[in-house]
Amino acid sequence: MRKLTFAMNLSLDGYTAAPGDDLGWSVPSDELFQWWSDRVGGTGLALYGRKVWEEMSSHWPTADQQPGVTLAEIEYARRWRAMPKVVFSSTSRPVDWNTRLVTGDAVSEITRLKAEDGGPMDIVGATLAAAAMRAGLIDEYVLVTAPVLVGGGTPFFTALDSWVNLNLVETRRFPEGVLLTRYETTR
Numbered sequence: 001m002r003k004l005t006f007a008m009n010l011s012l013d014g015y016t017a018a019p020g021d022d023l024g025w026s027v028p029s030d031e032l033f034q035w036w037s038d039r040v041g042g043t044g045l046a047l048y049g050r051k052v053w054e055e056m057s058s059h060w061p062t063a064d065q066q067p068g069v070t071l072a073e074i075e076y077a078r079r080w081r082a083m084p085k086v087v088f089s090s091t092s093r094p095v096d097w098n099t100r101l102v103t104g105d106a107v108s109e110i111t112r113l114k115a116e117d118g119g120p121m122d123i124v125g126a127t128l129a130a131a132a133m134r135a136g137l138i139d140e141y142v143l144v145t146a147p148v149l150v151g152g153g154t155p156f157f158t159a160l161d162s163w164v165n166l167n168l169v170e171t172r173r174f175p176e177g178v179l180l181t182r183y184e185t186t187r
Contacts, residue, residue, distance in 0.1 A: 002113065003120045004047075006129045007039065007142030010156040011149060016126045018150035021051070025148045029175040030072065032144070037076040043083050044119020047110060048099075049128035050089040056080070056124075061097050086113070088128055107135045130158035140184050141166065147177040 008016045009026040017023055028036065040046075048056070063069060064077035085099040088106045095101045102109050110132050113121060123129045123138065132138050143156065166183035173179055 001115060002044065002118050003139045004110070004114055004123060004132065004137055005120060005140040005142060006123045006133070006138050007140075007144070008124070008126065008129075008156060009144045009146060011146055011153075013149045013151065014156050015150050015153040016156050017154040019153050021154070022150075025150060026146055029178070032174045032178055033072055033076070035174070035180075037072060037079060039122070040076065040079045040083055042120070043122045045113065045121045046083055046085045047113070047121060047123045047128060048085055048087045049125025050087065050091070050093075051127070052125040053085075053087045053089070053095075057095075057097065057099075106131050107137070110137055111135070126154045126156060126158075133158055133164075134160060136164075138185060140182065142180065142182045144174075145179045145181070147179075 009023075009028070010016050011018070011025060018025060060077050060080045062077075064074040081097045083098065085095075085097070086102055086109070087093075087095050087099055088102050088109070090103055093101065106128060110123075114137060123132055129138065165186045167186050168181065169184050170182035171180065
C-alpha cells in the first residue's frame with residue numbers, strides 16, 4: 001500500500017495562499033527550495049488539484065530554459081517533468097509532462113491509487129487534500145510554516161467529522177524562521 005502525504009507551505013495562521021491566491025509570502029530560501037526539489041525527486045506519484053496544476057504547469061515545463069535560471073531550478077524542472085502526476089479536475093483539459101487527467105470521483109481514485117504498489121504519493125493542493133483528509137486517506141502531514149500572518153485565504157486544514165491523531169516524527173528549521181513539522185497519522 002502506498003503512503004499518501006500532504007505537504008505544503010503555509011502561513012503561521014494556517015493558510016496555503018493568502019486572499020486572491022497570493023503566494024508572495026512563501027518564496028523559499030535556497031535550502032528550502034532544495035528540500036522541495038529533493039522531495040519531488042523522491043515522489044512516486046503526485047496528485048494535483050486543478051488550481052495548483054495550472055500554476056505549476058504554466059511555469060515548470062520550460063523553467064529550465066529561461067534566462068537567468070539557476071542550477072537548482074534546472075534540477076527541479078527536470079525532476080518535476082519526470083515525476084508521474086495525476087490531475088483531478090471536473091473540466092477536461094489537456095495535460096502533458098508525464099501526467100494523466102481524472103475527471104471522476106477523486107476519493108475513489110485516490111483510494112485505488114493508494115492500494116497499488118509503488119512509491120510514495122504526494123497530494124498537492126488544499127482543496128483536493130481536504131477531500132482526502134475527510135476520507136481518512138492521508139498518512140502524513142508536512143507543514144512548512146512561514147513566520148507570517150496572512151489573515152485569510154485557502155486553509156491548509158479542512159473541517160473534519162472526527163479527530164485525527166498524529167505523531168510528530170520530524171522538525172527542522174530553515175532560514176528566515178521557516179519551520180518544517182512532519183506528522184504521521186496514527187490509526
